[in-house]
Amino acid sequence: MTTMTSEQTYAPRPSWLARTENWLDEKGKGAWIAAMVLGFIFFWPVGLALLAYMIWSKRMFTGKSCARRGKARMMTTRSTGNSAFDAYKADTLRRLEEEQHNFEAFLERLRDAKDKAEFDQFMDERAKRSDGDTAEA
Template sequence: MNTLASEQTFAPRPNWFARTENWLDEKGKGAWIAAMVLGFIFFWPVGLALLAYMIWSKRMFSGKSCAQRRSRTVMSTRSTGNSAFDSYKADTLRRLEEEQNNFEAFLERLREAKDKAEFDQFMDDRAKREDAD
């Protein structure tokens, strides 16, 4: 009996849906949109299902492309074998993610302040109109 063949473990081949999803992810957001448009053209429920899936899986509105998300995940989990470098890489990635989260929070506060200023201006203009009438 061939012991080498019996010791090897084979990963199951992903189903057609997973293969298609991976292929579209590699091509980027444009491929997802093209598939959705073609789905609407040929059979509208397919386009609608793709649109719902893109929204549900957050592929439609994320700032990063699908390929960027996957490459970042793969790079952050892959070990180089050098524990000092792996530790440095993990710390750096953690710090960068923290900086990104802080920056996104800053942008959100900036948007909220702008919205509040616009609303306050609207209310002031409205009060002035009412006083003039």
């Protein structure tokens, strides 16, 4: 019988769902798509649930592979043991996440402005057509 010493720590084992997600992430986007297709073949609600999850978690539309994203996520949470560097890393990551959020917000405003411009152009053309129709009558 083995006993735990004070230096040993107990890390809870992730759930089967988390282990499956990590395994699929390691295999890449193709594995996610294969799992989704198999889900549709064997029991369509599973395939639909996987498709919804892939869209919700943005796994479907990223240019990077899931495996690289998973490894990057693990690297950001691991401590190096150097508290000054860990503080610097945490501050840099926080700043980068804030910049990413600001950039995504900028892109959203840009898309909204483009949509509004296209809609305004459509309404102007429609108004011109209806003015032309009433002038002919």
